[in-house]
Amino acid sequence: MAADDKRSLTLRDVSEASGVSEMTVSRVLRNRGDVSQATRERVLLVAKELGYVPNKIAGALASQRVNLVAVIIPSLSNMVFPEVLSGISHVLEETELQPVVGVTDYLPEKEERVLYEMLSWRPSGVIIAGLEHSDASRAMLQASGIPVVEIMDVDGKPVDAMVGISHRRAGREMARAILKAGYRNIGFLGTKMPLDHRARKRFEGFTEALAKGGVEIMDQEFYSGGSALAKGREMTKTILDRSPELDFLYYSNDLIGAGGLLYLLDQGIDIPGRIGLAGFNGVELLQGLPRQLATMDACRRECGLRAAEIIAARVRGETPDPVVELTPKISYGDTLKRR
């Protein structure tokens, strides 16, 4: 074992150790161009023995190609984004591309920083959650000249391409289903997140469709922080104590909805007779609760899949359809009367 240099090995080291030009070593290591079987094997052997790991930084600089796809999402602890990621990874695994994740915590300034940071690595594409970005972010995306797919929402104009569901429509459809089922005293429970534009759009669509049916939201309640399940319980108690005539509760996500459901079951309240409930997301996690909460799938994995497909196609030089609207459907579960 030679005196360990601190510096890591270079192509040159492999070249010298194998008596082949750097260029040929490079070709072997990348499976590019024709190299005789004999030299190929020798080079591979030497590289492995030396424990050579290519330097992608140098490679990327020389080739002007980076096999990274920046994925920018608001949060990882939300359960929805890991599923998006899983869709993205699934597609990218078939390609040379590799996802790199950045998290914004729903903060526009942080989104800007993360985006800047990622773009400075010159990725081959960007997948970013939402259609709302700061002017600076939008400008960076535009100027980057690489494929950009905005995901999870189609209510707006994309910088480049978008894949998602219409949250306005989702809100409207849930409202219609609720009205159709005969509920009239409707409460809304959500997160205190002015920056969660998708939740906001759902709410807007929801109230709009209610209004069309001549109904107004009777009461609302918001929370922030803490365990969603526990908060769902609390909020549900609070809103019902305040407005006992409520006969339906629409939650901005399944987790607080589940908390509400557990609370009402504890109270022995008839669901969906006395009170109906609905959430949003189709969180698989919740299968196994005593009752299945009515909800609407956000097509999370599908978003990831389609977005990654667009990036992959664009990298191949194709020109796929830049707008993909996914259509979630209501799952009635056991907490929303069927009619």
Added chain:
Amino acid sequence: MAADDKRSLTLRDVSEASGVSEMTVSRVLRNRGDVSQATRERVLLVAKELGYVPNKIAGALASQRVNLVAVIIPSLSNMVFPEVLSGISHVLEETELQPVVGVTDYLPEKEERVLYEMLSWRPSGVIIAGLEHSDASRAMLQASGIPVVEIMDVDGKPVDAMVGISHRRAGREMARAILKAGYRNIGFLGTKMPLDHRARKRFEGFTEALAKGGVEIMDQEFYSGGSALAKGREMTKTILDRSPELDFLYYSNDLIGAGGLLYLLDQGIDIPGRIGLAGFNGVELLQGLPRQLATMDACRRECGLRAAEIIAARVRGETPDPVVELTPKISYGDTLKRR
């Protein structure tokens, strides 16, 4: 608006547009060395107007410095790893360093690929889950010459540094608490994951401590795939139908434990009198269930924090303690008798 080049802007473009040498522009953009206030402002202005985003690839190659920390974890959908990440990000945000996440799906070969891929970007450090890696992975880590922190486990020998809990000890302590509470007919329910070494070690510690108390596991049940909550229900029914004399169920994670809890509550069974339950992890998500499941915290966030601190310190040239054992404590909840 000039004819858009496809090529992105370079330092040179900023240099020309501002009439200052590339070198000075570089200094301004990095806040290095002395630059007169006047030129600094002009350069900054021009750079912003042009929408210049520095090319970190070139920068990294030239400076031999990369502000990336590779974080390699088995899964994102597990709820435990996002928390680890949050700890890591929290610490790294105070520094120049940036986490980059890779996911292995608990597959050693994939871990090897991901590690190779990440090391080829020459990160400043590696944080990797677990102490079990393929020989090749271990060799790469060793050869990389950068700080490596293995997390979530301290039952073994680290390549470099490690931060985590002893899962063997966690299993033993839970076993002791169960015996002390008087339970004797103990069942185990877990995942079919031969590659989840931490779950395996907990199980080993658990059976070992039971044996010391003259007790053997009476029955066990394993699952794979599907919604953990729903699976927990099913498995619990299965194992109790088969072995009705069981008076305690130890689950390898909180989510299946919660499923079991819900099932037993449905059945009207007295908990923790007739049957006691315990899980593992301290999943905050579950606060809000009708009863609080006994569990043991895995110190997920803390692992992330401490690991990131070690990397940051090492990057600063310090030599922090390479072994950090965190000590989880039992939370009895409502499903394990106190004595």
Added chain:
DNA sequence: CTGAAAGCGCTAACAA
């Protein structure tokens, strides 16, 4: 305080 020159480790493009 500012600039010029020389690479960082690799690959594109050509030559042999």
Added chain:
DNA sequence: TTGTTAGCGCTTTCAG
């Protein structure tokens, strides 16, 4: 099939 020559866009180093 293999080798040679120029860079990629930045930073280091040294000289003004």
